Amino acid sequence: MWARFGLPRQIVSDNGPPFTSQEFQLFLKDNGKEHIFSAPYHPASNGAAENAVRMCKRVIKKALVQGVNIDIALNRFLLVYRNTEHCTTGVSPTKLLQGRSLRTRLDCLKPELGPRVRREQARQARAAGGSRRQFAPGDRVWYRDYRNSVVKWLKGEVHSLKRTIIF
Structure with a gap:
């Protein structure tokens, strides 16, 4: 035991x-x-x-x-x-x-939770209508600075690419 x-x-x-x-x-x-x-x-x-x-x-x-x-x-x-x-x-x-x-x-x-969760996640993905965005070095972007509580969004520039970001 x-x-x-x-x-x-x-x-x-x-x-x-x-x-x-x-x-x-x-x-x-x-x-x-x-x-x-x-x-x-x-x-x-x-x-x-x-x-x-x-x-x-x-x-x-x-x-x-x-x-x-x-x-x-x-x-x-x-x-x-x-x-x-x-x-x-x-x-x-x-x-x-x-x-x-x-x-x-x-x-x-009680119904199983797994199928419902998968169905809801698929519905949310369809409703979001997200698009793939690709960046290149030198592109100007806005980024979120979580360290600063006063100014949350800052201007920035892409220096290098490591992965694709999906919004």
Whole structure:
């Protein structure tokens, strides 16, 4: 998990043997990770984990009642949960982790953006009616000076050509 998504800043765990070993503590120290312990044998002290377990149990029970495959039901739930905006952050967990939303079945209802973007770009190119302009050394031109906020356009002369400019 850490190889794919990177090292977390902070780890919360109970005082279980896998998390208290000297090797694990050295690994966390070497990677600059903070390790917070919750009270052993008192899961209620970690409310976020308890809420997550409660939601997963509810999904599993519902799948059993409806006769749906538990793995499929749990995976569908997790996809929707991870793609849903969180009330505290205002952003979905997936957006925070990956910088984008995951595609769901609902996305099939929305039209693809690619064809629309290409169509609009072609329309804009046709509407612009641009023409190729070619310059030769010695031609007088006006150029934009972005360093000067008072006088924006200045007179100039072409000294050499390196490429064709399309306006």
